[in-house]
Structure formats: C-alpha cells, structure tokens
Amino acid sequence: MSLEESIDAPPVLEEHAVADPIAVQPAAPPFRPRPVGWMARGIVMAAVAALVLLLPTTKGAVDVHIYTQAVIFAIIGLSLNVLLGYTGQISLGHHAFVGIGAFTSAYMVTVHGQPFVAAVAMAMVVGGLQALLLGAVSLRITGLYFALVTLAYGTMAEESLFNIQKLTGGSAGQPAPKPTWFTTDLRYYYLCLAFLAAVIWVDWRLMKTKGGRALSAVRENPRVAATFGTDVKIYTLMAFVVAGVFAGLGGALLAHNDTFVVRDLFNFQLALVFVIMTVVGGLRNRTGVVIGSAFFGLIGYFFDKLFEHGLDLRVLKVLPKEYAPIVIGPMLLLFTLTRHPGGMGQQVRPLQRWLRGGRFSFKDTHEDEVRVSDVRA
Amino acid sequence: MSVLEVRGCSIRFGGVQAARNVSLQAGEWEIVGVIGPNGAGKTTTFNIITGFYRPNEGSVWFKGREVTGLGVHERTALGMGRTFQNVGLVKSATVRENFLTAQHLEAGYSALAGMVGLPSTFVAERRLGERAEALAGILGLGDLLDSRVAGLPYGVLKRIELGAVLATDPDLLLLDEPTSGMGPEEAHALGATLLELRREFDLTVVMIEHHVPLVAQVCDYVYCLNFGELLAEGTPDQVRSNPEVIRAYLGQEAEEVLEAS
Amino acid sequence: MPRFLASRSALVGTAIVVVVAAVMVASGQRQALVIGVITGAGYGLVALGLVLIYKSSGVFNFAQGEFGTVAVYTLYGVHDLAGVPLLPAMLVGLAAAAAMALATERVIIRPLFSAPRVTLLVATAGVSLLAISLELWLGEARIRFIQPALGRLDRVSVFGVQVSDQRLLVLAALLMLAVLLGLFFSRTNLGLAILGVSQEPVATELMGISVRRLSSFTWALTGVLAGLAGMLTAPVVGSFAPGFLTTTSLIPAFTAAVLGGMTSLPGAFVGGVVVGVAQSLAVSAPIFYENIPGPGAVMVFVLLVVVLALRPQGLLGKSS
Numbered sequence: 038m039s040l041e042e043s044i045d046a047p048p049v050l051e052e053h054a055v056a057d058p059i060a061v062q063p064a065a066p067p068f069r070p071r072p073v074g075w076m077a078r079g080i081v082m083a084a085v086a087a088l089v090l091l092l093p094t095t096k097g098a099v100d101v102h103i104y105t106q107a108v109i110f111a112i113i114g115l116s117l118n119v120l121l122g123y124t125g126q127i128s129l130g131h132h133a134f135v136g137i138g139a140f141t142s143a144y145m146v147t148v149h150g151q152p153f154v155a156a157v158a159m160a161m162v163v164g165g166l167q168a169l170l171l172g173a174v175s176l177r178i179t180g181l182y183f184a185l186v187t188l189a190y191g192t193m194a195e196e197s198l199f200n201i202q203k204l205t206g207g208s209a210g211q212p213a214p215k216p217t218w219f220t221t222d223l224r225y226y227y228l229c230l231a232f233l234a235a236v237i238w239v240d241w242r243l244m245k246t247k248g249g250r251a252l253s254a255v256r257e258n259p260r261v262a263a264t265f266g267t268d269v270k271i272y273t274l275m276a277f278v279v280a281g282v283f284a285g286l287g288g289a290l291l292a293h294n295d296t297f298v299v300r301d302l303f304n305f306q307l308a309l310v311f312v313i314m315t316v317v318g319g320l321r322n323r324t325g326v327v328i329g330s331a332f333f334g335l336i337g338y339f340f341d342k343l344f345e346h347g348l349d350l351r352v353l354k355v356l357p358k359e360y361a362p363i364v365i366g367p368m369l370l371l372f373t374l375t376r377h378p379g380g381m382g383q384q385v386r387p388l389q390r391w392l393r394g395g396r397f398s399f400k401d402t403h404e405d406e407v408r409v410s411d412v413r414a
Numbered sequence: 415m416s417v418l419e420v421r422g423c424s425i426r427f428g429g430v431q432a433a434r435n436v437s438l439q440a441g442e443w444e445i446v447g448v449i450g451p452n453g454a455g456k457t458t459t460f461n462i463i464t465g466f467y468r469p470n471e472g473s474v475w476f477k478g479r480e481v482t483g484l485g486v487h488e489r490t491a492l493g494m495g496r497t498f499q500n501v502g503l504v505k506s507a508t509v510r511e512n513f514l515t516a517q518h519l520e521a522g523y524s525a526l527a528g529m530v531g532l533p534s535t536f537v538a539e540r541r542l543g544e545r546a547e548a549l550a551g552i553l554g555l556g557d558l559l560d561s562r563v564a565g566l567p568y569g570v571l572k573r574i575e576l577g578a579v580l581a582t583d584p585d586l587l588l589l590d591e592p593t594s595g596m597g598p599e600e601a602h603a604l605g606a607t608l609l610e611l612r613r614e615f616d617l618t619v620v621m622i623e624h625h626v627p628l629v630a631q632v633c634d635y636v637y638c639l640n641f642g643e644l645l646a647e648g649t650p651d652q653v654r655s656n657p658e659v660i661r662a663y664l665g666q667e668a669e670e671v672l673e674a675s
Numbered sequence: 676m677p678r679f680l681a682s683r684s685a686l687v688g689t690a691i692v693v694v695v696a697a698v699m700v701a702s703g704q705r706q707a708l709v710i711g712v713i714t715g716a717g718y719g720l721v722a723l724g725l726v727l728i729y730k731s732s733g734v735f736n737f738a739q740g741e742f743g744t745v746a747v748y749t750l751y752g753v754h755d756l757a758g759v760p761l762l763p764a765m766l767v768g769l770a771a772a773a774a775m776a777l778a779t780e781r782v783i784i785r786p787l788f789s790a791p792r793v794t795l796l797v798a799t800a801g802v803s804l805l806a807i808s809l810e811l812w813l814g815e816a817r818i819r820f821i822q823p824a825l826g827r828l829d830r831v832s833v834f835g836v837q838v839s840d841q842r843l844l845v846l847a848a849l850l851m852l853a854v855l856l857g858l859f860f861s862r863t864n865l866g867l868a869i870l871g872v873s874q875e876p877v878a879t880e881l882m883g884i885s886v887r888r889l890s891s892f893t894w895a896l897t898g899v900l901a902g903l904a905g906m907l908t909a910p911v912v913g914s915f916a917p918g919f920l921t922t923t924s925l926i927p928a929f930t931a932a933v934l935g936g937m938t939s940l941p942g943a944f945v946g947g948v949v950v951g952v953a954q955s956l957a958v959s960a961p962i963f964y965e966n967i968p969g970p971g972a973v974m975v976f977v978l979l980v981v982v983l984a985l986r987p988q989g990l991l992g993k994s995s
Contacts, residue, residue: 188929193976264490360811367804
C-alpha cells in the first residue's frame, strides 16, 4: 500500500496502542483575527513599507548613501547567516568574500569597461568560487580549526590578494562608478533595495524547500541528515556557494555605492562586525539579521545625528563615527551571547507573529539558545 | 532472493576487533533479529550495513548489488532505512519538518529550483506536506505535527523516528533497539505494529533487540553475536535454546545451574 | 596510525626543517634564517599561551593577541609618556595584561562554560575587537614608535649575521621562559594541576585545589605570556598600532600551536620557530616576493591548511 492510499486507512498504531503514561495535549483550535484585526495588521505593514521606501527621500535625514549602506549590510548579513546560522559553519574571513566581490566589480567596470550588470554578475561568480574552495577545505577540517582557517584566509586576502596592483589599484584604490540608469544616490538606493528583496526571496524559498531543510539537518545532526538521504558534502558546499554569491553581490554593491573601493576598508575588524551583526541580529532569523545589519550600517551616523540634536556627551564626541560599530558591537555581542541569545530577532518576534495573523503576546513559544555551531566542536 | 546480504565483514578500530567475519542475510519480507550481549558488535554491524563504517574485509549486498563502497545517503536512496539507539531526529525542528526533511529524495525538484522559487516547487511542497500528514495519521501523531521534537516524551520520539524512516520510502528497515525504554505491553504493541507495517509497506526488517519475547513473537530468523563474531543463527526457538547463546548472556554458572536442574 | 610511523613523521618533519635551514644558510639567506628564528620564538611564546588555554578550558582564545597589545600600550603610556623607569613599567604592563585576561575569564568564559566551543571562540573574538576599538579610540589610529632598550646593533654576530642586542635579548628571554615554563609544568604541583584539571576536574577538586582559582591563575598566566611577547617584540619591530600583536602574531601563533598538535607545549614553541623560519623564507626569497604579494601571509595560510589537512595532530602531537 502506498502512502497516498494509507491516508484513508485507520491509524495503525491506535488499534494496538497502549496509552502513553504522559499524555500530550492536542493543540487548541487555531486563532483567527477579525476583519478589524486584519486591517490593523495591513496598516502596520504599509507603514513599515512606507518607512523603508520613503525615509531616504526626507530632508535633513542622513545622506542617502548611508541608508544604501544599511541595505547592503543587510545583504551581507543574510549571506553570513546562511553559513553561520543555517549551516553552522563559522566564517571569520567574510570580509575577504565581500572585498573580493567589490574589487572584482570595480575592476570589471574600470579596467575592462564592462557594464554594471556584467560586473556584478562576475563579482557574484567570483564570490561563489572562493567560497566553494573554502567549503572544500571545510569538509576536511572542522569546527574550531576551520574558524582558524577562515581567519588565516582573510588575513591572506588582506595582505596578498588586496595588494595585487592591477586588481585593486594598490593603496590608491579603484574607482567604481554608478551604473547608467541609477546615477543618483536615491535611484541607487532603490536598486539596492530591489537586490535585497531578491536575496530575501531566495533565502525564504531556500528555507521552505528541501535545500534549507537539508542544511538544518546537516547543522544539527549530520548522521541523521545522511540517513534521511542528504548528501552532506554537497549541501555543505552548496551553502558556501550561496553565501559566497550573496557576499560577492554585497561587495559589488558596496563598491558602487562609494564609487571608489579602497582595500583598507576590508580588515579583521570588519569581519568581526559582520559576525557580530548577524549574531546580534539573531541567528537563523531573517528579519532579525536584516534589522541587526542595518543597525550596524547606520550606527555611526546615528550618533552624529544625535550630537547635532544636542546630545552632549563630550566623551562620545571624541569617537569618530567610523569606529562606533566596533565599540558598540562587541558589547552587544557579549551581551547577546551571555544573556539574550535570540538577539534582536527575538524582540521582533511577537510583532512578526501578530502580523502573520496570530495573537499578540510577549510570551515566546520556544527558547532559543545561541548555538553558533550546533555541530561538533 | 535475499534483500540484504552481509558477507564476511570485519572491522578493526585501533587495537580492537569490533567485528570479525560477520555474515547474515535477510530475505524479502522477513523479519530478522540480531541479538547478543552489550558490546557484541550489533550496532557496529548496522553501521557497516548502512555505510557509516567501511569494513576492512567483506562486503555488503543490497537487492542483489554490492553497496560496500556507497555512502550513507546513497544507500538511503536505494531503499535502506535505519533508526538509532538514541533516536535519530532533528531535535530542534518540528515533527512535520522532520517528516519533510526525511522526504528529501522524494521531493522531485532540485535544490536550485527550490531556492529560486519555481512554481513547480510550490506544488511539490504541498504534496510533500500531504504525505507528511498521512504518515502522522498512520502513527497517531496528527496532533503533534507542529510540536518541536525536543520536548516530547521518549516513547513518542521512537514513533516519530519510525515515521521519519518510513518517509524515506524504504524497502529495508534496520531498527536499532526499537523497544528500549518500553515496558512489556508497549513492546508487544510495537511487535504487532511491525507486522502490520511490513504488510502495508512491503518491508523487510532487521532489528537489534534485547527483548526476548518480542524476538520470539515477530522474528522469522535470528542471529546472535558475541565479541564481534557470529555465535549462532536459526529460528528464534533454536537460538533461544542454544547453550552457547545462554552462556553468552548469562555466564558460565547459569548454564551449569540449568544443566543441573 | 601505528606508533612507529607517527614518530617517523615527526623525524621527517624535523629533518625537513633542518634541510631548509641548511639551504637558507648556504644560499646566503642567513639574515632571514636568524630573524626567522627570533620572530618565530616570539610566535612560540604567544602559542604557549594559546595551548595553555586550550588544554585547560578547551577554548581557542582569539583575544590572546590583544592581551599583549594592551601590555604594550600600557608600557608606552607609563614609560614613554609618564617617564617611569623601564623595569617597573614593564611590570605594570604585565599587570594590565593579566588583569585583562582575568576579566575575560570572569565575564565571558565562566558564564559560557557549557556553550559550544565555537560560541566561546566568537566571544573571545569579540573581546579582541573591543580591545582594538578602545585602542583606536583612546590611543588614536596612529602608529607609535618605541625604542629598543638596548641600542647597539652590531655587537654580536651569529653565523656571520649582525644581530642587534635587542633581538638577542628577546631570544635569550624567550629561551629562558621556555625552559622555566617547561620546568613549571612538569615539576611543580601547581603546573601539573593546571594541566590535569582539564582531564580530571573532579579529581583535582578532591585533591583540595579549587578549580576556579586554577582557572583564574591559568588565564592570568596566559595574559602575562602574551604581555611578555608583546613588550619584547614591539621594540624589535620598532613601532606599534592598535591591534598590534593580533595583526602581527595571532595567526602565526595559532599555526604554531596547531603544528604542536594544540596539546603540546614544547611543540607549540618549536612550531613557532618553524612558522617564523618559513615566513622569513617566503618574505626574503625572490621567487616568492617577486611573484606573490604578501608572501608571508600566504605561506602561513598554506602551512596551516597543509598541516590541518594532512596531519591534524601536528608534528609533535600524538595520533588520535
């Protein structure tokens, strides 16, 4: 009898079953909001959309290209989340993926005269390829030792790859002009927003289909994943490639946002900021990662605005805004790891549940633990 | 025709010979028992059969072809399903998600197509969801589909694991101590379940068991292992009354007591 | 792997190093060899701290470099800016490093003790970032210059290479430390207890030793080791900037520790010398530096990957 036929057959176990000593309560009937409830949810969602779409157009705000940076950071955060959150692989060299993507795109446009689309595509391919190489290494070297390797790779990129004169323009940097239909900052912002939407779509579909489920199984219990039919090696490599492609995209967009790429930007500190923004955002939580990454993209400039509006803390004024992420970051990271593992995503969860049609309550239905890697190590 | 054949498999870890020249067979629709004291090499043999270990000598044949060199997931694709002693499930996921994950090979679309979000993948996902629900229905787990596996009682976990293994559409079911933690009535109920499942899903079953009444109730043939070697084989009654087997389980004195009585 | 093969690989590894050294000397790369050995000894010192922490808490301590950088900044502030004489200033530097290590142990390591090791790794990386950010903020993002304590450059020659007094001092200090630590860990009760606690915490407690105190002591000791490494090598390099010891030595030190199998203290030290020589060779041999930018970093990366892929237990570690 096939599975489909058995849908109508009586449950096999119940005929012979003995009651479990600990009975499990069946779920209560599902909650459905009233029409007014749905309208309220719609208004909130529209407000969020309006904020994202229109905030950069308001005057007196931070420069538009900073908002764009926040969007690009969100893409980078999502890419790292695929590795760190979904697959449980640590990557302390993500700045190398992003940086190489940035230089590839700039190089294609400036030195080879390629159009923006081709340059970005190339950056994504290069990003995917390097990630694939590192993924192959990860198959032989696991856990903590692999973290070391990613760090060493990042350092090697910094000192070696980023010094290849032709690719990176050396210390002078490489120009990366904005693409033709999107030469203004505002238009470029919407372009990047569109890319972010595409990345979120792919991430969503990934986790809703067999690929994402395979990654979760591989992360938590590779033996079980194999028993369920998953080729652990192939799916680990796939995760790396996806992460690398997104990181390359982020790097390319970053390059054209600043219209100039300089290698000093991509250093160890940046790698850690990437990890921090993903962990603080909330691992495996798409919304959390986007919010966390955007937060870190904006944070320095945020302080600037506060100072302009009269916040007078002499001590903080000394801190250049570029350093804000690396001061705040570690403190938030350590706080998240020790006290509040769900990160920002956990805060947002009640709201998310409500928006999807559930009841609004502050109680969490599950407890998360930050398992930066659930596997071995 | 035998579904599973283990031919003279041996494996050594460091200085320990965990299995030596183990051979066993399971014919179509048979239920075969594997018994033996703790540390006899039963789970090691299962690991060799399923591909977690590669034997130093010997070979494994499944449905008439040699699978000794194949990986675990490849053997699952051919139709081997296996449960674990400490329950092999993705504990942080829900029951439904486990059943969906176990249908990995039945999905009918590539991972890439899934990521991109082609319309056919939505249809495929719905079908997988229906199969998951059907499976849950058969095993009486319908109410638990959206509960996380981690919090559930041990007996329920065993049922869920059985469901997940069935979701991989196996022809051979390898069960590692399915009744551990169960009392005599539950074990008996499981026995009846196995007989039904064999009938409904055309299964061959090989199971590691300690529960003698269950083995007598359902097994067509039994192998007894000790110290990594095959000690005895035969019908449950033959094996049960084999003095070597008794000695292996109970020790020298017990056999003398039995002889004297 | 059978035992005799394991020791054979170690012999082969050592033989390779000796051959490379001989080649370097013969081809006129003596300068590079000597400098490589001394730099490598510095890496070895940092690696000792890494192995110590790994053996006692199972953690990869990414903050190790910053323990040292903090000592250097403190030394600079106390000696160069405030004029305190050198030796007391160095003691203050060591105290600062030890304090930072203790704080890390108390605030980060203890609460996360049961978390996966990778979480702890990320947490220590966070600590190092915090330290770097504070250095950038308070110390400003510029390079500062530090004078060697001993000025003469040409008093001694080894293999016909001029070696500065400062470098000699560093080498002498490092060798002495290595010997002292070796004795400490094999002869004293405290040293044995530190090594033993990771294997047998319960037994250690039963012997009347507080595991907590031991843990604090171990971290403080590691801080001191890092502080020494920083304060000894900064004058040799001649300058330092935020993140100094992390950027110059952390990855080579980890590579050294890996070469020692992550569990062998002498292995880590010897590993450091190996890394130092390999890196020096890469930087000074024309075939490398003319064709590959940043050859030192590439060499270290390749060394790390090769050792982890081919012989994860390191050159001197035991086969698992």
